[in-house]
Amino acid sequence: MTAKKYARYKESGVEWLNCVPDHWTLRRLGYYFEERREKVSDADFIALSVTKSGIVPQLETAAKTDDGDNRKRVAVGDFVINSRSDRKGSSGVSDLDGSVSLINTVLIPRDELRGRFVHHLLRSTVFQEEYYRFGRGIVADLWSTNYSEMRNIQLAVPPIDEQIAISDYLDVETAKVNALVEEQRRLIELLKEKRRAVVSNCVTKGLNTTVPMKDSGVDGLGKVPSHWTIAPLGCRYSVQLGKMLDTSRITGQNLRPYLRVFDVQWGCINTEDLPRMDFSKQEREKFQLMPGDLLVNEGGSYPGRSAIWRGELVDCYYQKALHRLRANQVQHDTSEFLFYVMLWAADRGVFRAGGNEATIEHLPAEKLRRYRLPFPPINEQKSIAEFLSSVTSRFDALIEEASSAMLLLQERHSAIVSAAVTGKIDVRGLVPQPEAVAI
Known part of the structure; x- marks a missing residue:
């Protein structure tokens, strides 16, 4: 099914929202959310990481600091966003109780908001751009947005039943896109691994597999052609x-x-x-x-x-x-x-x-x-280099093709999410509902 537009729209008076459905409510973010500022220790509340995939247990690769007793508490259902512009997109509704570093802003949504809708709305590309536009800093490409600025962002919020319908639709769309993106990511890694294997084999074994071999005497190099x-x-x-x-x-x-x-x-x-x-x-x-x-x-x-x-x-x-x-x-x-x-x-x-x-x-x-x-001898060096130039060019073309496909999927997904959460398309009824069971 194809998404349609709403029957009636009104001017929001806000550039990032533009026109919104006539029955949606326009209010500032500060009306819908309260900031959670409670300071806790990661000894009492497990450390969480705020990533582009959402809120997860602290990653092994995360930078560790000595401020374990100076963190912000996060409760299940809170929305957390990294305030730094170089972490754009790192945010999400938390399914875990825990703690995050002070660079993050933790928000408690009002009862009239549904968590899944909040997750899609505040992670949308259009909202993220608006959020970081409110930031301040002394470096042109690095700044932070505080809650005092964030609370003034205007939001357009639909009724609860519509929030649920939008969330149901976007949950399905997100799952589809994530599966397709993961397929492309696995393909890229497979192509890179094959590329590495071809290069490794050629520069250590040569192109002729029938020549006698000798121990190179070099750790990690193994046997090489005896005439090398x-x-x-x-x-x-x-x-x-x-x-x-x-x-x-x-x-x-x-x-x-x-x-x-x-x-x-x-x-x-x-x-x-x-x-x-x-x-x-x-x-x-x-x-x-x-x-x-x-x-x-x-x-x-x-x-x-x-x-x-x-x-x-x-x-x-x-x-x-x-x-x-x-x-x-x-x-x-x-x-x-x-x-x-x-x-x-x-x-x-x-x-x-x-x-x-x-x-x-x-x-x-x-x-x-x-x-x-x-x-190897100079003629063999040239032959190997020419062969690898041809083969790796083909691998690079396939990797670029898969990367472009992955980027297009992500861009399409971002566009759909932004359109749905700002009311540019009406997705109600697009997600099949379970049939009623006769009793």
């Missing part, structure tokens, strides 16, 4: 860390564009709107990029993240926190093959402390040079 060389990276490539930048020393005499660490993503490099810095003649000789150079993230959250410089700009340099790897002329290695080796190593956690993804690691040049990696 296992060598420290520094024996095959020069490793040069970028220039330490100091904006206070800019003279404007020798300005050159340079790459920052976030300009280098896996397999691609941003060259648009690059900043410029003084590079002396000696520094230009030392830090200039040449086609075929491999740029590697020195550390932070993504140690080992790499991309090949293709010569997009004639005269470009790079800052500290990026390593430039350049093949030695004697060995004639190809950075296309090394790129996939770095991808394999990063996926295996080789560049992280003890392989622990929760630990930030750094790759100083001397450490990077010592990593022992596999090096």
Whole structure:
């Protein structure tokens, strides 16, 4: 069945609501909700996490603080929302008694509201945008909305029987969309795992499965083709860390564009709107990029993240926190093959402390040079790189297709929820009701 519009509408006088059904009640949020400000300890009330999926027992990945005795109480049926704009969408009606951090706002709904309707209404995209519009802060992209501002947001609320009808409809729609999104998410993870397996197999075993093998002597690498060389990276490539930048020393005499660490993503490099810095003649000789150079993230959250410089700009340099790897002329290695080796190593956690993804690691040049990696003959390096470029491109296209499908599903769902809770569509009667049982 297709949702229709209501027979009669009225002007709400509020931009985010626009016109609403004539029989819906317009009041400020502060009329419908009371703020719960009770301070409790997580020793008495279990810690909860406020997520984009709703209110759940505290996640293992949640940042732990020492303010366990300084939290807000949450009761079953309360609506909780994270007040910070960088946590947009993290909210929901709680099915649990517990406690949350002070950054969250806890609301007690009046009896004339139904919890499931509140859950859909206050989690809708249009309400979330309005909520954070009321926020205040000193940083352009990070601010918080307090209850004192939130209470002034205008709401349009239908009668209770209509709240129930809207909730029934949206519960069914949400379940459908969530199931479809989960299917796409599983498909994406499967494609990524297959992609990783193909890269791993090719850079450690090669394309010919019939060649004799030998023990590499490297933990995590296992056996490799017997004719391959296992060598420290520094024996095959020069490793040069970028220039330490100091904006206070800019003279404007020798300005050159340079790459920052976030300009280098896996397999691609941003060259648009690059900043410029003084590079002396000696520094230009030392830090200039040449086609075929491999740029590697020195550390932070993504140690080992790499991309090949293709010569997009004639005269470009790079800052500290990026390593430039350049093949030695004697060995004639190809950075296309090394790129996939770095991808394999990063996926295996080789560049992280003890392989622990929760630990930030750094790759100083001397450490990077010592990593022992596999090096086939140059012709084989090229064949493997060409094969992987073709195969991974197909995987990437499928992953992008699944990601786009998932995004469209989520956008459609958000649009339906927003339309239903603001009365733009009339969903009454769209959810099949159970037949009456004759007694």
